[in-house]
Amino acid sequence: MPKKSINIPIGSQHISLLEPVRFKFTTENEKIVGIDWDVGFVHRGIEKACTQKFEYKQVGYVVARVCGLCAITHSLAYTYAIEQLLGLELNKKIQYLRVLMLELDRIHSHMLCLSHTVENAGFEAMFMKIMNDREAIMQLQEAISGNRIQFDYISVGGVNRDIDKAIEKQILKEVQILDHKIDDLIEAFETNWSLSLKFKGIGVLSKEDAYIYNAMGPLARATGARIDTRLESNVMPHKEVGYETILFEGGDIYARNMVRLYEIKNSIQMVQNIIQGLPEGEIQLKVKGKPKGEALIRLEAPRGEIFYYVRADGGNMLRRVRIKTPTYSQVPTFIKIFKGANYADAPAILASFDPCMSCTAK
Amino acid sequence: MNLDTYKKKSPWILHYNCGSCNGCDIEILAALAPKYDLERFGILNNGNPKQADIFLVTGALTYRSRARLIELYKQIPEPKVVVALGSCTCTGGVFRDMYNVENGIDSFIPVDVYIPGCAASPELIIDGIIKAIDILEAKTNEKEKVKKDFT
Numbered sequence A: 001m002p003k004k005s006i007n008i009p010i011g012s013q014h015i016s017l018l019e020p021v022r023f024k025f026t027t028e029n030e031k032i033v034g035i036d037w038d039v040g041f042v043h044r045g046i047e048k049a050c051t052q053k054f055e056y057k058q059v060g061y062v063v064a065r066v067c068g069l070c071a072i073t074h075s076l077a078y079t080y081a082i083e084q085l086l087g088l089e090l091n092k093k094i095q096y097l098r099v100l101m102l103e104l105d106r107i108h109s110h111m112l113c114l115s116h117t118v119e120n121a122g123f124e125a126m127f128m129k130i131m132n133d134r135e136a137i138m139q140l141q142e143a144i145s146g147n148r149i150q151f152d153y154i155s156v157g158g159v160n161r162d163i164d165k166a167i168e169k170q171i172l173k174e175v176q177i178l179d180h181k182i183d184d185l186i187e188a189f190e191t192n193w194s195l196s197l198k199f200k201g202i203g204v205l206s207k208e209d210a211y212i213y214n215a216m217g218p219l220a221r222a223t224g225a226r227i228d229t230r231l232e233s234n235v236m237p238h239k240e241v242g243y244e245t246i247l248f249e250g251g252d253i254y255a256r257n258m259v260r261l262y263e264i265k266n267s268i269q270m271v272q273n274i275i276q277g278l279p280e281g282e283i284q285l286k287v288k289g290k291p292k293g294e295a296l297i298r299l300e301a302p303r304g305e306i307f308y309y310v311r312a313d314g315g316n317m318l319r320r321v322r323i324k325t326p327t328y329s330q331v332p333t334f335i336k337i338f339k340g341a342n343y344a345d346a347p348a349i350l351a352s353f354d355p356c357m358s359c360t361a362k
Numbered sequence B: 001m002n003l004d005t006y007k008k009k010s011p012w013i014l015h016y017n018c019g020s021c022n023g024c025d026i027e028i029l030a031a032l033a034p035k036y037d038l039e040r041f042g043i044l045n046n047g048n049p050k051q052a053d054i055f056l057v058t059g060a061l062t063y064r065s066r067a068r069l070i071e072l073y074k075q076i077p078e079p080k081v082v083v084a085l086g087s088c089t090c091t092g093g094v095f096r097d098m099y100n101v102e103n104g105i106d107s108f109i110p111v112d113v114y115i116p117g118c119a120a121s122p123e124l125i126i127d128g129i130i131k132a133i134d135i136l137e138a139k140t141n142e143k144e145k146v147k148k149d150f151t
């Protein structure tokens, strides 16, 4: 008798999906044998609007709206591209403040992902706890930039707000408290029996496949592959402020969680270093001239490499803005991991990818 | 059993993202989490339109979400309240007039509460939901009255 396969659709609207995306899983018994997905529901046409509706000084605020989770990375990548075209040399203070915001953003994004993963393992209380701890970071971001999600903190040639002594003290205090909470979480993730049941050996990606299928971000680092844009590019002074690459073996959901947890710890370390050694200086440089030429920028977003290509010809409007986001580049990896997994594990595996559809569809 | 009496004490939410940047969706999660604790009003985030009372929509309406938005709206039983959450849901916001965007949702479905802000802060979301609960109660009473008059 030929094997019968069953198609299971999820989406485009579903309780466990924050964003509209449609999956079609083809399953045989419990195993997923095929997967098809459609991510285009939130396509808005931002790339086109960046070249036709908005002037180059406004685009930084528009591209932040590609994604609310890594808004800061989008506006940073765009701004660095424009600054490269204008030939601006940034001072230490601006660079450090930018890294500070980027790392705070990474902490809260990783915590959101972790909370989703535990929710999919059935831990509602732990989900609430992590969301509650995350509020501390949201408050810090609000204190620094004046907004919780869309910061609009980065401008061409600098940042829009300075930080004062009171905020510095608040940051040091809060991240210190958070550091201990992360230690507790690491212990829970390592020793809790049901969490390891749901996470260990599930959704495995091998190190070879990570290179073949172009994995990036925590997904790649969980397999032991040394892939991190912060290692390769010198756009931001990450190495000066105490960046370390976090690598784990195994490539399963457990390893991904661990990479995220230890990256939060590393980010906390960087935040502390920045605040303790923040140099004096201007926060906004004078911007002269119009951008002309081509620029490529790669930055490490919480989910992996973000890539911006900007072409300008000396006018107020740009000629081309191309955005490539981590989730978009990793779709082949996701499909590779899904094939052969149990259908019951699909939500947990999906949450561990930390996918972002607004980024993918733009 | 008279379900309408219990409805106003525990309004369930159906959340649909029709093209947002995720910012407002995360703020809904933050509002449901312990610090702001929206759930103390008896609210439950629920994925089934047939059981929902409040329709919480985020994002500028894209072409492909349009049919789904209307379909979901039709499936929610009366009385229902629609809340447009975030600047881009109310008017299109920053995405206004982009080629794949239909601007605000109110040209397709009737909206009862508009919550502005990019991103709308959890405090504003709570305010909006409280308004929505009041409107839901008024709508329920109206329906009751009609029922009484004809029985």
Ligand code: SF4
Pocket (backbone or CB within 6 Å): A065, A068, A149, A150, B020, B021, B022, B023, B024, B025, B058, B059, B060, B085, B086, B087, B088, B089, B093, B094, B117, B118, B119, B120
């Ligand atoms: S209102 Fe702003 S933050 Fe909210 S979904 Fe729209 S663009 Fe994102």
